[in-house]
Amino acid sequence: MRIIFAGTPDFAAKALEELQKAGFDIVLTLTQPDRPAGRGMKMQASPVKILAQQYDIPLLQPETLKSSDIQAQLATFKPDVMIVAAYGLLLPEAVLRIPRHGCINIHASLLPRWRGAAPIQRALLEGDTETGISIMQMDQGLDTGAVLLKRSLPIEPHDTTATLHDKLADLGGKCIVEALILLDQGRLISTPQNEADACYAAKIRKIEAEIDWTRDAAYIDRMIRTFDPHPGAFTHLQGNTIKLWQARIVSHVNHNNSHQAGKIITVDPDGIVVACGRDALSIDILQKAGGKKLTAAQFLAGHPLHPGESFHKATQDNQGASET
16 A cells, blocks of 8 residues: 655654554655744754654655645655645645545544644643544545544543643554554445534634633643643743643632632642632642743742732733833
C-alpha cells in the first residue's frame, strides 16, 4: 500500500513513526514550511520533517495544496491513501480525490464530539470523563467525514493538555496502523457521524486563560490543567501577572461563599489557599511574569503573601489605576 503522509507537529510525528515501524510504504511526506520559533526566532523544521529526513522519506513543504502544479506532483506518486494528522493546511477536493482510498485523518476526539482545532483542550475544560482517537474518512467538511475506527481512553483527574496530548499521540499511532491493516484486508467499516451529537472545539484564545475566581474550584482547576502548557492560566496580584500551573481542590472551604472569590484564605509552604465561587484551590506551583515556575514555598520565600490579599482579573488593576 503506497502512502502519502501529511502532518506537522509532534502528534503527527508519532503516527509517522508508528507507520514506519510497522513497515508501511510511505512514498512521500508533506509538512508545513519551516517557521521561525523560539526566543531567537530562528527557522525551525517541524517534528515531521525531522523524522522524514531521518528515515530518508521524500519530503515536500508546499505553502498551499491549491496549486494545480502541486496536485499534479502528488498524483505522480500514485498513492493508495493519504494519512493526515495535524497538518495545518486545507485539503482541496482535488487532493481528496487523488488517493485510491481517499484521505484519512487522525483526529484527537471521539467524533462527532469536538470537531475542530482544539479537541484536547475543549474535552478537558468541559469536564469530559473520556476522550480518544477517531480515524476518519476526510471530506470537504470540518471533521464531518465517516468514522472508520474509534478508540477511547479515560481523562484522569490530574491530566493536563500536555499529558493528554502525549497519550493521544501514542493512541493515534496505534489506531492508524490498525486501521490500515483493516483497510488492506477489506474489513474497515465506515460509519456516518450523527450530526445531532456534533459540537465544535474552537481554537483557544489567550483571554480564555484568565481566571475568573467567581467560578467554582473544580472549573478553575480544569482551566489550569487545560492551559498547560500553553498559554498558561493566569491571574493578577499586586500589579503582577501570575501564571498558575498546579493546584488542588479544597472542598468545603468557601462552600457557602463565606470568603470573597479570589481572596487568599491561608498562606502555607504546602500551598496558597484561595477562595473560589464554590470551594477553594490550594495553589502548589505558580510563576511570576518573567520568572521561573516555583513551588508555593519557593514563591513565598521571595514574594511574601498574606491572608486577605486577593487574586483578581486585570480589569481591577485598570479600575484602580483610573481612581488614583
